[in-house]
Amino acid sequence: MDTALGFRPHSGWTAAVAVGSVDGRPVALERRRVDLSAPGVPVQPYHAAAGRSLDAASAVVRQAYEVALAGAMVGLDELLAALGSAGHGVVAVGLPVGSLAIPSELAAILGSHPLLHAAEGDLYRQAVAQSAEERGLRVVETPARELGARAGRALGLDEPGLRAALIQAGQLLGRPWRKDEKDATMLAWLALASSGSGR
Numbered sequence: 001m002d003t004a005l006g007f008r009p010h011s012g013w014t015a016a017v018a019v020g021s022v023d024g025r026p027v028a029l030e031r032r033r034v035d036l037s038a039p040g041v042p043v044q045p046y047h048a049a050a051g052r053s054l055d056a057a058s059a060v061v062r063q064a065y066e067v068a069l070a071g072a073m074v075g076l077d078e079l080l081a082a083l084g085s086a087g088h089g090v091v092a093v094g095l096p097v098g099s100l101a102i103p104s105e106l107a108a109i110l111g112s113h114p115l116l117h118a119a120e121g122d123l124y125r126q127a128v129a130q131s132a133e134e135r136g137l138r139v140v141e142t143p144a145r146e147l148g149a150r151a152g153r154a155l156g157l158d159e160p161g162l163r164a165a166l167i168q169a170g171q172l173l174g175r176p177w178r179k180d181e182k183d184a185t186m187l188a189w190l191a192l193a194s195s196g197s198g199r
Helices: 045-049 056-087 104-112 112-135 144-156 159-173 179-194
Strands: 002-010 013-022 023-034 089-097 138-143
Touching: 002 056, 002 112, 002 179, 013 056, 013 159, 013 179, 023 056, 023 159, 045 056, 045 104, 045 112, 045 159, 045 179, 056 089, 056 104, 089 112, 089 144, 104 112, 104 159, 112 138, 138 144, 138 179, 144 159, 144 179, 159 179
Parallel strands: 002 089, 089 138
Antiparallel strands: 002 013, 013 023
């Protein structure tokens, strides 16, 4: 069965949900938490870098990204192996994107508190995206603010229908089933639909 993975990254970790399609309808297959941090490495690297020299700040951010990328690769490989052994081939990965444009200059980021938060979210998203791309998986990005509306349209569901579908997915996978897992599920649905494997 063609499958897609949805990731909802946070500082130092990400929720991950795998979704397949049965008779044109999505079905949740797997849920995991993937660690993207390591002891001694700040999970909010841009905040930790603020107030340092640009060279020192860059080193903090670079280290956090390398650790996040390593964690994403391990987590993704474990998911691919588990799904593959059950006969599911992953074809795409869904990720959210924020609405705030992040400048390429580190100094500009460090000088703005909203950008610190946005850049940290983007760091973990980029780590997951790079790990997926290096494994030949297509990355489908969805604006976080439009996630529910786009998922509903892709599935042909109104808002109550979408809520019911997410509740059903949670019943299949068990707890925890919070907003993070629900968002990851919708991201996986959209990635699967965009691959032509979903509805």
